[in-house]
Amino acid sequence: MRVIRLHAPFDLRMHEEPVPQVKPDEVLIRVKSVGVCASDLHYYKEGRIGTNVVEKPLIIGHEPSGVIEEVSAEVVGLRKGDRVAIEPAKPCRECKFCRQGYTNVCKSVEFFGTPPIDGALREFVAWPARLAIPIPENVSFDEAAMVEPLSVGVYAVKVSDMKGGETIAILGAGAIGLSVLQAAKLKGADKIIVTEPVAERRQVALKLGAHTVIDPSQGNVIEQALAANGGNEPDIVFECAGEPETFAQAVEIARPLGTVVIVGIPSADEYSFPASPSRRKGLTIKLLRRSRGVTEESIEMVSRGLVNVASFATHTFPLEKTREAFELAAAKTDGVIRAVIHVDE
Numbered sequence: 001m002r003v004i005r006l007h008a009p010f011d012l013r014m015h016e017e018p019v020p021q022v023k024p025d026e027v028l029i030r031v032k033s034v035g036v037c038a039s040d041l042h043y044y045k046e047g048r049i050g051t052n053v054v055e056k057p058l059i060i061g062h063e064p065s066g067v068i069e070e071v072s073a074e075v076v077g078l079r080k081g082d083r084v085a086i087e088p089a090k091p092c093r094e095c096k097f098c099r100q101g102y103t104n105v106c107k108s109v110e111f112f113g114t115p116p117i118d119g120a121l122r123e124f125v126a127w128p129a130r131l132a133i134p135i136p137e138n139v140s141f142d143e144a145a146m147v148e149p150l151s152v153g154v155y156a157v158k159v160s161d162m163k164g165g166e167t168i169a170i171l172g173a174g175a176i177g178l179s180v181l182q183a184a185k186l187k188g189a190d191k192i193i194v195t196e197p198v199a200e201r202r203q204v205a206l207k208l209g210a211h212t213v214i215d216p217s218q219g220n221v222i223e224q225a226l227a228a229n230g231g232n233e234p235d236i237v238f239e240c241a242g243e244p245e246t247f248a249q250a251v252e253i254a255r256p257l258g259t260v261v262i263v264g265i266p267s268a269d270e271y272s273f274p275a276s277p278s279r280r281k282g283l284t285i286k287l288l289r290r291s292r293g294v295t296e297e298s299i300e301m302v303s304r305g306l307v308n309v310a311s312f313a314t315h316t317f318p319l320e321k322t323r324e325a326f327e328l329a330a331a332k333t334d335g336v337i338r339a340v341i342h343v344d345e
């Protein structure tokens with residue numbers, strides 16, 4: 001089978017490798033669509049995310065969908081030909097946190113495309129059957145690949161403890177920010193303010209239900225955000241850009257006793273924000289780790305048309321053009337939100 005390995009920053013190469021063997025609890029999945037995530041871009045550009053370092057050639061990619069090709073004897077409920085979304089995380093299910101349901105913070109988790117675990121940019125993956133979730137007929141493979149970023153947005157809104165009726169700000173309108181937007185709207189957010197430097201992404205945010213979009217290049221973001229809400233600070237701020245300035249803006253924008261949810265991943269392995277506003281306002285700052293327990297719910301949201309994730313998959317590429325896909329996603333040009341690899345084209 002063809003696979004794409006990252007050898008060093010900016011060095012993606014195609015290889016021919018054997019199709020993986022399935023273990024007794026696994027299924028073999030023919031990979032269809034794989035989204036290129038901002039975290040994949042950290043590995044592509046920097047060779048690492050914090051202390052996770054690519055030390056030997058790694059298959060990256062963790063937003064896949066596919067078709068069941070082979071089912072092990074022990075597996076029930078799945079058949080060859082089933083169309084599936086694929087959970088990229090394989091938690092240990094035995095540690096204290098897993099047993100309490102907090103699989104997203106399992107220290108022994110294996111996660112697609114996170115060193116040393118190979119990811120999804122290949123023709124076949126062998127993965128536990130319980131992590132292959134059948135999708136309804138009306139959900140496309142591209143949409144199923146977008147279920148992973150959507151799940152992160154759905155989980156971020158849960159973590160924020162949003163009740164409905166709040167004013168929220170979302171800093172950054174990539175696939176994650178736009179997922180937060182749609183999940184927050186469904187949860188009953190009263191007013192949604194989005195800051196985003198890329199014009200096409202601001203347009204998509206408006207289409208998906210943002211009330212106000214702000215271009216950070218047009219002056220002070222904090223003043224613009226407050227002006228958009230009659231001078232009042234938002235109740236909840238979601239940082240979804242991962243840039244040094246947006247971490248600082250998040251705490252400046254939030255209201256006293258408000259909540260800031262940090263979703264973005266910084267390039268330098270450090271967050272920094274000013275102490276005075278955070279402390280004086282008594283903010284609650286929450287850090288998000290991936291998602292947990294919301295995949296089925298997210299698939300249903302897509303299937304019922306409650307969210308639009310098809311709009312994320314703006315550009316598609318065959319496997320041999322993976323490099324072009326990563327370059328486009330990194331440049332954020334041409335209105336790209338998610339570049340999606342169609343593995344079997």
Ligand SMILES: [Zn+2]
Nearest residue numbers: 037063148149
């Ligand atoms: Zn992702």
Ligand SMILES: [Zn+2]
Nearest residue numbers: 092095098106
């Ligand atoms: Zn665990």
